[in-house]
Amino acid sequence: MQLRRTNLSIAGYKIRLQSEWSKLISLEESYKPFCLSTKNISADVVVHSYSEIPSRLLKPLDLLFEARNNGQTFFSIYRQGLSYKFFIYDQKKINKIQQVAILDDDLCKWDVYSKPQNQNGEIFPLLYPLGPLVLYYLTVKSDAVMMHASGIFDGEKGRLFTGFSGAGKSTMAYLWQKSGAKIINDDRLIIRKEKGDYVMYNTPMMYVDIPKRAPLNSIHLIKHASENSMEKIGGAAAVSQLMAFCIQHNFNSSFIERHLTFISELCNQIPIYKTGFVPKSEIIDFIKSYAD
Amino acid sequence: MNTIELFNKKSHFATRLVGEELILVPLTDRIADMNELFTLNEVGSFIWDNIDGKNNEEDIANAIVDNFEVDIDIARKDVAAFIQKLSEMIANC
Incomplete structure (x- = not known):
């Protein structure tokens, strides 16, 4: 049977x-700009x-982790031998x-079993x-x-803004965009260490x-405030506060330890600020006035 | 929880020493409320290290007195507060 590939x-x-499967693999539109020729x-x-979900895979076994919100389950993770088995739930039902x-x-290969999404037999x-x-x-790996x-x-420096829901991550990004900066993403980023330097990437939304990539020169833990303020933090306070905004599946201690090591090294190299801001353009020059 | 029960739960945490402070991250089976990350100062790290399956609360309080400039009443309060907070954190994981 012909193997269909997309990179x-x-x-x-x-x-x-x-x-x-004889039908082509299909991708949501947002993934297509990331395809390689x-x-x-x-x-x-x-x-x-694989097309279809074999009934033998629907036994839940030992639950390791579950992501739920307001009665809706996003996914559940179970131990299956040496592998991890994920139940991925339909977000509309x-x-x-x-x-x-x-x-x-070793986190290198996924086998994904899906029911065809339409009459053409396409699988996503x-x-x-x-x-x-x-x-x-x-x-994680x-x-x-x-x-x-x-x-x-902004053409010279890359800045990352994180905080709790409603803290102003998108607002801050669009204020910078109005001043001529490029938004890498306004909601979710991957930070990587490449040749000793930290960079940030967008992902399909x-x-x-x-696809976008930029150097990472400073990180701001932001919140709305009555006046603009910046306070540089370090040590365990910086690591623990930054960890709070990382996506983590903390059922496996080695996963946590890798994240802790990465964030600790990141905090040693990149300045971390607690930044209060008024959502006006003045915050741009205020942040730029601090030498990163 | 007593110190023996807590010792048996220590493997439920990943740890990272940053300077003189120890960060504890609990293992959990759900999306974590990371506001509850435990950051221990030097004394807290000392208490954590001395929860070794043998020491009881009084042993640890005495060890604090031997290693830090603090009287026994304050050491006992520190140990009791630490154990209560750690127990609450474990209960919520």
């Missing part, structure tokens, strides 16, 4: 999607897709499994939320973290955007 590059990771790549991860995915123990292996999960487990944050590049 992607997201956040510098090479991802090979393949299937023995190159046929042969050295893949960081292989996602092998309560408790309906849309995919079952098996991730091997990276259908939300599995796409971000594939990316998250790439960060490399020098990287995935973070709830916005990031901008619900909307279409091109």
